Structure formats: C-alpha cells, structure tokens
Amino acid sequence: MIEAVIFDWAGTTVDYGSLAPVIAFKKAFKDVGIELTDSEIRQDMGMAKWDHIGKILNMNDVKDQWKHEYGSLPTNDDRKRIYLGFQKSLIKYLRDYTELKSGVLKTFNYLKEYGIKVATTTGYTNEMMRIVEKKASENGYAPELVVTSEDVHDQGRPSPAMIQYIMEKFNIDDPQKVIKVGDTLVDIEEGHNAGVKTVGIVEGSSLMGLSQVEFDELDDEQQLVKRNEVKRKFELVNTDFIIDNIYDLVQIIEYLNEAMDKKW
Incomplete structure (x- = not known):
C-alpha cells in the first residue's frame, strides 16, 4: 500500500x-x-x-x-x-503567491482519511518555507513534514537526500510505497534517484509556465496543445504517471494499491 x-x-x-x-x-x-x-x-x-x-x-x-x-x-x-x-x-x-491550487485541499483530506502520510521537498530555504508553510496552513494545507536542502547538509535536488530523510522519519523502508509529486523535471529526477514512484502535474506547472488567467483565456484546443507539450517533456524523463490536476492523484494511488494487493 x-x-x-x-x-x-x-x-x-x-x-x-x-x-x-x-x-x-x-x-x-x-x-x-x-x-x-x-x-x-x-x-x-x-x-x-x-x-x-x-x-x-x-x-x-x-x-x-x-x-x-x-x-x-x-x-x-x-x-x-x-x-x-x-x-x-x-x-x-x-506573501502574495501562496494561494493553494485547485484540488489541493480535497486531495490532502483524502490522504489524511486513508492514513497516507504527507511530506514536502522544495528548492526554497527554511526562511522562505516559513512564510509559505504558514500561509498554506491558514488555508487548511499542513503537511506533516516540510523538508529543505538545509535539513540534509545542503543536498538539494536532484539528490535523493530529502526524500530519503523523509522516509527515515516516517519509518518507511520500501521506496515503492512512496510517491513523489512535482511540476518540474528536477522533481522527477529527484524521485527517480530515490527509487520512488513519480507523478508529474501538468496544469499550473512551471513546465507550462502560464498563470491561471493565461491558461483560462486559451480555448479548448489551445489548452490541449499546452497540456500535450508538458506531457511530452515529462515522458522524455520517464515520469511514471502524468496527471492534469492534483486530485487525479487519487486514481493513481488506488491503481497502485490495487496492483500491490494483486502482487501479494
């Protein structure tokens, strides 16, 4: 599981x-x-x-x-x-750019309901994260563990050190029981280096590089083109799963859990 x-x-x-x-x-x-x-x-x-x-x-x-x-x-x-x-x-x-993306709270609540631990890694420093973490918590999103490279002797991405630190804190030995979710290729590389499952998010990602307003102003065909451009970039680095919206992660988790059940 x-x-x-x-x-x-x-x-x-x-x-x-x-x-x-x-x-x-x-x-x-x-x-x-x-x-x-x-x-x-x-x-x-x-x-x-x-x-x-x-x-x-x-x-x-x-x-x-x-x-x-x-x-x-x-x-x-x-x-x-x-x-x-x-x-x-x-x-x-x-202070002005910490609004939660659509589907984050719904996904976070699903994970809590099913006893799945939530942690984060980042390219930000501890000082930066104090601001982000505080504002996110005020909006209902409060991961159990927030890790920066400063917690692992400045071994930032794509090093697996932050993920390994989290697994140790959570007492998880099998990396296949862990999912890394990110919006950049460095996120995916970090996950691969740690041996965990990787999930790339398309909409609102740094790879897409559009604000919410800019994306919403595109017509359906233009949005599809933008999504496919990002998906191809994730595919080129062998991302395990690619999703449009964060709540799509729920389906990935249920699929992986079912596959693990069949394996055992």
Missing part, C-alpha cells in the same frame, strides 16, 4: 504557474544588469536556489552579457550578491 506522498510546493500545490521564483530571479539578475528569459529561468526550476543561480550564471548568453557589462566572468562573490538579492525579492513575493 502507498504509505506516503511527497509533494513539491510552487507550481504543484501553491502558486499556479510557479510565478514567484521567476519574478524574483528576473529582478535579482536585472539588478546586476542581466536580462533573463522565462525559459532560461525555468530550465532548472526546482533546484536549491543557490545551485540554480550557479546554473544560470553558467549559461552562455548570461556569461556573454556579464562580460559585456563587467569585462570579466562572474565570481563567487557575484553569485552571493545575486543570491542575497534573490532571497530578499522572493521573500517579498511569497
């Missing part, structure tokens, strides 16, 4: 479209004279933010911009400066 579900946060359970980190990254880099596109930011979304900034600074276009602006490549001190600016911006934006 499935014993635990591990959710991501932004783009999965809160912040439809994972907008807050994108806005914060853009501002932090613009403050040092670097322009970023959404696709450049979202390419490694889900990683610990320090690691993510390192990835961005290593992009060819960003290095070219930096050379043009400063006459040299960015240093570790530059990375620290950007990281501090990013933290300051994100903490500000998180």
Whole structure:
C-alpha cells in the first residue's frame, strides 16, 4: 500500500504557474544588469536556489552579457550578491503567491482519511518555507513534514537526500510505497534517484509556465496543445504517471494499491 506522498510546493500545490521564483530571479539578475528569459529561468526550476543561480550564471548568453557589462566572468562573490538579492525579492513575493491550487485541499483530506502520510521537498530555504508553510496552513494545507536542502547538509535536488530523510522519519523502508509529486523535471529526477514512484502535474506547472488567467483565456484546443507539450517533456524523463490536476492523484494511488494487493 502507498504509505506516503511527497509533494513539491510552487507550481504543484501553491502558486499556479510557479510565478514567484521567476519574478524574483528576473529582478535579482536585472539588478546586476542581466536580462533573463522565462525559459532560461525555468530550465532548472526546482533546484536549491543557490545551485540554480550557479546554473544560470553558467549559461552562455548570461556569461556573454556579464562580460559585456563587467569585462570579466562572474565570481563567487557575484553569485552571493545575486543570491542575497534573490532571497530578499522572493521573500517579498511569497506573501502574495501562496494561494493553494485547485484540488489541493480535497486531495490532502483524502490522504489524511486513508492514513497516507504527507511530506514536502522544495528548492526554497527554511526562511522562505516559513512564510509559505504558514500561509498554506491558514488555508487548511499542513503537511506533516516540510523538508529543505538545509535539513540534509545542503543536498538539494536532484539528490535523493530529502526524500530519503523523509522516509527515515516516517519509518518507511520500501521506496515503492512512496510517491513523489512535482511540476518540474528536477522533481522527477529527484524521485527517480530515490527509487520512488513519480507523478508529474501538468496544469499550473512551471513546465507550462502560464498563470491561471493565461491558461483560462486559451480555448479548448489551445489548452490541449499546452497540456500535450508538458506531457511530452515529462515522458522524455520517464515520469511514471502524468496527471492534469492534483486530485487525479487519487486514481493513481488506488491503481497502485490495487496492483500491490494483486502482487501479494
């Protein structure tokens, strides 16, 4: 039987479209004279933010911009400066981007009813998560365990360390009894590295990159095209299950439980 579900946060359970980190990254880099596109930011979304900034600074276009602006490549001190600016911006934006996505409470209540433990992993820091966790709790969503890379010696995604830490805390030995749910490819890679079942969420995901309003303004055919684009990306990294909405997770759990019952 499935014993635990591990959710991501932004783009999965809160912040439809994972907008807050994108806005914060853009501002932090613009403050040092670097322009970023959404696709450049979202390419490694889900990683610990320090690691993510390192990835961005290593992009060819960003290095070219930096050379043009400063006459040299960015240093570790530059990375620290950007990281501090990013933290300051994100903490500000998180207060406005922690609304629960549709179906989260219904799914959460189902999991509680059937005794399935709920935990989370994230690319956010503990300080950031205190804001997100508090607002989510006020709206009825309160996972039993909230883990960041700071809890596992800064081993962020795609390392399996956070999931392994959760399994240890929950006394779960078999990774096949655990599901990791996320909206980025890094989420899926984290799940694969831990040996757990992986579920990718399509609507409101960072991979789709649209706000709720932007998605709702599309006609049915355009929405289908967007869903299929995201599904193909998840399929390319061998995601075990792909769902449109978080409440579709219930069907996945029931399917897996039935399959386990037949196996034994």
